[in-house]
Amino acid sequence: MSQPAHDRSAADALLLSSLDVRSSLYHLGQYCGAWNASTSGRARASFHLILHGDCRVDLGTESLALAAGDGIFFLRDLPHTLMPAGAPPAAPSRGMQPLEPRQPDGTGLACGFFEFRSGLDGLLADALPDYLLLRASDARYAAARGVFQLILDETADPAASPLVVERLTDLLIFFMLRHLAARDPQAHGLLVLARDPAMAGLLQAILAEPALPWSLQDMADRLHMSKATFHRRFTLHSGTTPAQLLQALRMRAARRLLEQGAGIQEAAERVGYQSQAAFSRAFQRAEGMAPSACRKRQAGAV
Known part of the structure; x- marks a missing residue:
């Protein structure tokens, strides 16, 4: 069922008021021959937009094919490498070339970094997905596709302005986060709560020490509120309960x-679970996989 227009407008206004994202371009051009590119290792959120051609991104645990009109947004610094879609060609790389004229084997890229200027980067990186993937063929991203087309039109102009591309990318990231918030109530709640300095401080404290009991009274005391006032304010702003968001933050920390190699029992205890079985059930519900599968996948990547 589609969301009523007035409800969606209110949600958009709330989300826009909760975010102040700024992008900066790092690469704008095309690669030919044997090449690779990455924005990882700089402790920053980053993006790659495929302007023409195709390529693939190697994430260690998986490899994703990317085509013209696709984009990938890393919400935290995740090791990755972009490279030609097929087998590496024999022709050596000549470094990044201008977008025009297009080469038969060229892949046009707009790559860069972004940040949440209200200082929410670390909090969001710890609690939101590792990356968001925009597919040109996905009808769910109609609004984002319109912004992407503006980016394509701008970069096709010989007098393209990097500043215009950056501001359009800000808007593109907003639409991607709006899509995330629309299908993940906890993500929407986190984005909104993180804008409130008091609530953001509480969320950061939970992420720093997820093993603490964190009862409703504990959370209310930290904000110097009664339990009733805290619960009402929390649910009103976030659309989720303190207990639901607490579990989501704990599972993300786990x-x-x-991924860093901790054993299942160790991970369980460090996020406040004494029972490995109860932890495994909660992890499966939150992350869509068993803790053992998460460890095996990471071991395979290593």
């Missing part, structure tokens, strides 16, 4: 621990 995933990080498992």
Whole structure:
């Protein structure tokens, strides 16, 4: 069922007021021959937009094919490498070339970084997905596709302005986050709560020490509120309950621990679970995989 127009407008206004995203271009051009590119290793969120041609991105645990009109947005610094779609060609790389004239084997890219200027980067990176993927063929991203077309039109102009591309990318990222928030109530709640300094401080404290009990009274005391006032304010702004978001933050922290090589029991205890079985059930519900599968996938990548 589609969301009523007035509800969606209100949600958009709330989300826009909660975000202040700024992008900066790093690469704008095309690669030919044998090449690879990456924005990882700089401790920053980043993006890659495929302007023409195709390529693939190697994430270690998986490889994704990307075609013209696709984009990938890394919400945290995730190791990755972009490279030609097929087998590496024999022709050596000549470095990044101008977008025009297009080469038969060229892949046009707009790559760069983005940040949430209200200082939410670390909080969002720990609690949101590792990356968002925009597919040109996905009808769900109609609004984002319109912005992407403006980027394509701008970069096709010999007098293209990097500043215009950056501001359009800001808007493109907003639409991607709006899509995430629309299908993930907890993500929407986090984006809104993180704008409130008091609530953001609470969320950061939970992420720093997820093993603490964090009862409703504990959370209310930290904000110097009664339990009733805290619960009402929290649910009104986030659309989710403190207990639901607490579990989501704990499972996200547990995933990080498992990816770093922690054992299942260790990860369970470090996010507040004494029972490995209860932890495994909660992790499966939140992450869509068993903790053992998460560890195996990471081990395979290594």
